[in-house]
Amino acid sequence: MRHKRLEHRFVEHIPERLQPGVLYVSMEYATSAHTCCCGCGEEVVAPFTPTDWKMTFDGETISLRPSIGNWTLKCRSHYVIDRGKVKEAGPWSDEQVEAERRRDRMSKARFYGQSPNVEPQAEPALPTNELGFWRRLWTQIFGRK
Structure with a gap:
C-alpha cells in the first residue's frame, strides 16, 4: 500500500x-x-x-x-x-465479492422497502403451500419464490 x-x-x-x-x-x-x-x-x-x-x-x-x-x-x-x-485488509475472491454485493443489494432493499434485484435461484420453485414460513413471507413481501 x-x-x-x-x-x-x-x-x-x-x-x-x-x-x-x-x-x-x-x-x-x-x-x-x-x-x-x-x-x-x-x-x-x-x-x-x-x-x-x-x-x-x-x-x-x-x-x-x-x-x-x-x-x-x-x-x-x-x-x-x-x-x-x-x-x-487483504484480497477477496470473486465469490466473496459477489456474496457481499448480494448482501448489499438485500440491505438496501430492506432499508428502502423495495424488492431486491436478485438473480433467479438455481433450485426449482416449490408450490407456495410447500414453502417454509420465511420463504412464504419473502414471497408475500417481494413477490418472488
Missing part, C-alpha cells in the same frame, strides 16, 4: 483533481473521496448513507466503515481507514 495514512480535509465540494494521500469529506453532500491507497491513482468515492459507509470524526482523525473494496478497479485493493491510518 502506497498510502499508510490519509490526511482529511472537510470541503463543500469534492475537488475535480484529488491530491494523493488526502481524504476529502463533504458533509453537505454526505460523501468522501480519495485516490486509491494502493497508489494506482484511481478515484474512490464512499457515500455516507444508512446502507453504505459510516464516517467517524473524533476531533482529530477520520475513520470509515466498512472497509473500502475496490473490486471494479484493476488493482482490486482492499483496506480500512481507521483514525486516518490505512490498514490493508
Whole structure:
C-alpha cells in the first residue's frame, strides 16, 4: 500500500483533481473521496448513507466503515481507514465479492422497502403451500419464490 495514512480535509465540494494521500469529506453532500491507497491513482468515492459507509470524526482523525473494496478497479485493493491510518485488509475472491454485493443489494432493499434485484435461484420453485414460513413471507413481501 502506497498510502499508510490519509490526511482529511472537510470541503463543500469534492475537488475535480484529488491530491494523493488526502481524504476529502463533504458533509453537505454526505460523501468522501480519495485516490486509491494502493497508489494506482484511481478515484474512490464512499457515500455516507444508512446502507453504505459510516464516517467517524473524533476531533482529530477520520475513520470509515466498512472497509473500502475496490473490486471494479484493476488493482482490486482492499483496506480500512481507521483514525486516518490505512490498514490493508487483504484480497477477496470473486465469490466473496459477489456474496457481499448480494448482501448489499438485500440491505438496501430492506432499508428502502423495495424488492431486491436478485438473480433467479438455481433450485426449482416449490408450490407456495410447500414453502417454509420465511420463504412464504419473502414471497408475500417481494413477490418472488
